[in-house]
Amino acid sequence: MGAEQAWLLAAIPAGFFLLLSFFGRPMPRGGDYFGVISIGTSFVLFFFVLADFLDTPGKVGPIVNSIEWSNIGDFHLRMGIYIDPITITMFGVVTTVALMVNIFSIGYMKGEPRYYWFFAVLQMFAASMLMLVMADNLLLVYISWELVGVCSFLLIGFYWEKRSATEAAKKAFITTRVGDVGLLIGIILLFKATGTFNIQEIIHAAEAGEIGQAYLFIAVMAIFLGCMGKSAQVPFHVWLPDAMEGPTPVSALIHAATMVVAGVYLTARLLPVFAVADGALLVVTIVGLTTALLTGFMALAQTDIKKVLAYSTVGQLGFMFVALGAGNPSVAMFHLATHAFFKALLFLGSGSVIHATHHNQEMDKLGGLWKKMPITGTTFFVGSLALAGVIPFAGFWSKDEIFVALNEAWGGWAVLLLGLAAVMTAFYTTRLFIRTFMGKPKDEHVYEHTHESGFVMTGPLIFLGILAAVSGFVVFHGVGKAIGFPGGITEFIFLEHHGPHRYEMDWGFAAGSIGMATVGIWAAAWMYWGNSTRRSTVLAEWSPGLYDMLQKKFYFDELYQAAIDRGVLGFSYVVAWFDRYVVNDTGVDGSAQATGFAGGVLKYLQTGRVPNYAMAIALGVAGLAVAGLVVRG
Amino acid sequence: MVPLENYLVLSAIVFALGVYGVLARRNAVLVLMAIELMLNAVSLNFIAFAAYLDPGKITGAIFAVFIITVAAAEVGLALAIVIRLFRNRATSNVDEAAILKW
Numbered sequence: 001m002g003a004e005q006a007w008l009l010a011a012i013p014a015g016f017f018l019l020l021s022f023f024g025r026p027m028p029r030g031g032d033y034f035g036v037i038s039i040g041t042s043f044v045l046f047f048f049v050l051a052d053f054l055d056t057p058g059k060v061g062p063i064v065n066s067i068e069w070s071n072i073g074d075f076h077l078r079m080g081i082y083i084d085p086i087t088i089t090m091f092g093v094v095t096t097v098a099l100m101v102n103i104f105s106i107g108y109m110k111g112e113p114r115y116y117w118f119f120a121v122l123q124m125f126a127a128s129m130l131m132l133v134m135a136d137n138l139l140l141v142y143i144s145w146e147l148v149g150v151c152s153f154l155l156i157g158f159y160w161e162k163r164s165a166t167e168a169a170k171k172a173f174i175t176t177r178v179g180d181v182g183l184l185i186g187i188i189l190l191f192k193a194t195g196t197f198n199i200q201e202i203i204h205a206a207e208a209g210e211i212g213q214a215y216l217f218i219a220v221m222a223i224f225l226g227c228m229g230k231s232a233q234v235p236f237h238v239w240l241p242d243a244m245e246g247p248t249p250v251s252a253l254i255h256a257a258t259m260v261v262a263g264v265y266l267t268a269r270l271l272p273v274f275a276v277a278d279g280a281l282l283v284v285t286i287v288g289l290t291t292a293l294l295t296g297f298m299a300l301a302q303t304d305i306k307k308v309l310a311y312s313t314v315g316q317l318g319f320m321f322v323a324l325g326a327g328n329p330s331v332a333m334f335h336l337a338t339h340a341f342f343k344a345l346l347f348l349g350s351g352s353v354i355h356a357t358h359h360n361q362e363m364d365k366l367g368g369l370w371k372k373m374p375i376t377g378t379t380f381f382v383g384s385l386a387l388a389g390v391i392p393f394a395g396f397w398s399k400d401e402i403f404v405a406l407n408e409a410w411g412g413w414a415v416l417l418l419g420l421a422a423v424m425t426a427f428y429t430t431r432l433f434i435r436t437f438m439g440k441p442k443d444e445h446v447y448e449h450t451h452e453s454g455f456v457m458t459g460p461l462i463f464l465g466i467l468a469a470v471s472g473f474v475v476f477h478g479v480g481k482a483i484g485f486p487g488g489i490t491e492f493i494f495l496e497h498h499g500p501h502r503y504e505m506d507w508g509f510a511a512g513s514i515g516m517a518t519v520g521i522w523a524a525a526w527m528y529w530g531n532s533t534r535r536s537t538v539l540a541e542w543s544p545g546l547y548d549m550l551q552k553k554f555y556f557d558e559l560y561q562a563a564i565d566r567g568v569l570g571f572s573y574v575v576a577w578f579d580r581y582v583v584n585d586t587g588v589d590g591s592a593q594a595t596g597f598a599g600g601v602l603k604y605l606q607t608g609r610v611p612n613y614a615m616a617i618a619l620g621v622a623g624l625a626v627a628g629l630v631v632r633g
Numbered sequence: 634m635v636p637l638e639n640y641l642v643l644s645a646i647v648f649a650l651g652v653y654g655v656l657a658r659r660n661a662v663l664v665l666m667a668i669e670l671m672l673n674a675v676s677l678n679f680i681a682f683a684a685y686l687d688p689g690k691i692t693g694a695i696f697a698v699f700i701i702t703v704a705a706a707e708v709g710l711a712l713a714i715v716i717r718l719f720r721n722r723a724t725s726n727v728d729e730a731a732i733l734k735w
Contacts, residue, residue: 603734606734607731607734608731608732608733608734609727609728609731610664610727610728610730610731611655611656611659611727611728614655614656615656618652618655618656
């Protein structure tokens with residue numbers, strides 16, 4: 001199979017979605033094996049696509065395959081696929097994580113209601129996500145963008161019997177929707193300026209300077225608004241922690257590894273356009289930095305395992321946006337890939353814990369689980385090291401590269417701020433690990449009943465654990481060469497006019513990264529090692545106000561609630577008044593009353609007597625005849 | 634040969650008689666008869682024009698046949714209504730059948 005047929009990667013899960021959603025219920029075990037077969041096929045096909053892509057002699061160029069979709073006057077809309085190194089990376093990430101999550105879910109979701117539907121929606125999600133990353137035009141991107149949003153909505157609200165789950169699903173959908181409006185406006189603006197939806201043509205038009213600066217800046221910012229919503233960047237970050245109401249495998253797949261990086265992907269895809277618009281990259285950097293810092297603080301005081309990981313995800317997405325803001329898509333995609341592996345691992349690990357402890361995800365009730373769950377504990381440890389950025393685990397290499405890129409683009413102050421975020425990452429990761437897996441169990445009852453999960457759950461953990469440990473090495477020229485790539489990841493993904501560049505380790509930055517990780521880990525270990533209640537409450541005692549602010553996540557939710565109560569409801573009140581008294585009473589009822597009154601007056605013209613009507617007809621005909629004669633002269 | 638104008642004048646006279654009957658008569662049966670007069674006047678027109686302007690073709694004749702057919706059906710229906718009216722109201726005066734209004 002050639003890379004031109006890569007659309008099959010999305011078509012196959014889409015077909016299995018239809019199969020499972022219509023016939024899944026009566027199947028034995030809800031047809032979960034079809035889920036694995038479907039994603040497994042895409043996973044295998046990915047390697048064919050990859051091989052064909054790398055096989056293109058001479059250079060690694062994009063592969064395009066499109067068909068004419070519709071034809072309106074002079075406008076020909078072509079839909080198709082565009083495969084370049086960014087798409088290939090996304091293919092690898094999405095199919096790998098989706099396959100692992102599918103396998104894991106067989107164990108995790110066992111006995112849940114609507115078991116078949118869970119797998120059906122996972123297939124639809126995989127299909128739309130794969131379509132999103134290979135779309136060659138913004139319209140197809142937008143369609144897939146909304147489809148993954150719908151899947152996210154359906155899966156966050158999977159336990160819809162729980163009110164908090166439906167609330168979270170609505171919150172996620174509406175919050176991202178706000179950004180999506182921006183995305184749609186941006187797409188329309190770019191279409192208006194260039195007359196095409198094709199991403200490459202838009203990039204060429206922008207680089208050729210065919211679009212005015214101010215216009216381009218507005219269009220790009222509108223698109224970035226959509227990216228911020230999808231990737232949960234401040235101030236749209238509020239939906240992602242709530243999205244943890246969904247089943248944990250969903251959190252791993254959609255809300256850590258794949259869907260939330262759609263914003264990063266689209267920004268990376270359109271980065272040449274961002275680079276042309278003056279100031280756009282600065283905005284991207286500032287948004288990324290703000291998010292990384294704020295969510296780092298927020299994660300410090302959370303007690304729910306999944307909430308810590310959720311804030312961590314938002315923060316790491318901020319890191320990726322910082323890399324994009326530095327104009328460096330290769331580093332952003334590199335961090336995206338390593339983050340997908342270790343964060344999916346951490347989420348699945350937390351899922352394993354939650355499953356084993358009968359839906360307990362409060363750190364205050366866990367502890368000492370490593371002894372009970374050796375495989376989960378060990379893989380979680382690897383994931384934590386990768387997230388904290390400890391050498392030589394995956395997160396170290398990608399995070400280090402972000403610092404280098406950021407230093408080149410924006411200089412010292414930005415590096416310092418991001419460094420602070422990295423220290424906090426190391427801190428809350430260590431805190432999470434110690435409080436869950438180390439020390440003495442805080443709740444003996446929960447501890448007693450805990451047991452290691454079965455192989456169907458630990459298998460994916462081990463696989464992702466290996467990836468989390470080693471996937472960072474693809475940055476090296478030799479490693480990339482050895483597995484068939486033209487070299488390290490920076491020699492695979494690059495902006496056209498920057499060209500590939502070979503990775504060289506910058507020992508100064510590496511030392512800085514190691515230092516930051518050490519500081520964070522040491523501080524967390526000092527506070528939480530051995531269940532020291534005196535030390536772990538040091539912040540709460542020193543400044544209760546600050547601690548409260550962290551725990552309440554800087555009052556973002558309260559602020560939005562107040563804004564909705566005052567602003568939206570106030571405006572709605574005015575609109576409702578207008579609707580009731582002007583539109584309804586005057587417009588609708590008024591026209592009905594006017595018609596009724598006119599009818600009441602005019603009805604007396606109707607006598608009911610046949611000769612009257614006959615006379616009217618006769619006079620009418622005579623009148624017409626006379627009129628005809630007069631007109632013809 | 635009788636000129637076309639004669640036929641047209643005759644047709645106009647018959648039609649005018651029909652109109653007068655419809656407007657002036659009160660008895661429903663007579664109104665219907667007057668309507669028949671009007672229809673026949675129209676048929677006469679068709680035949681006359683067909684014979685003079687378009688000889689050899691039967692288009693006008695077909696129209697006349699259709700009018701006769703439709704008129705028969707129409708009278709059959711209308712007389713049935715008149716009979717029902719007479720049965721119910723003991724009258725055939727069209728002025729008294731005036732309740733179909735507001």
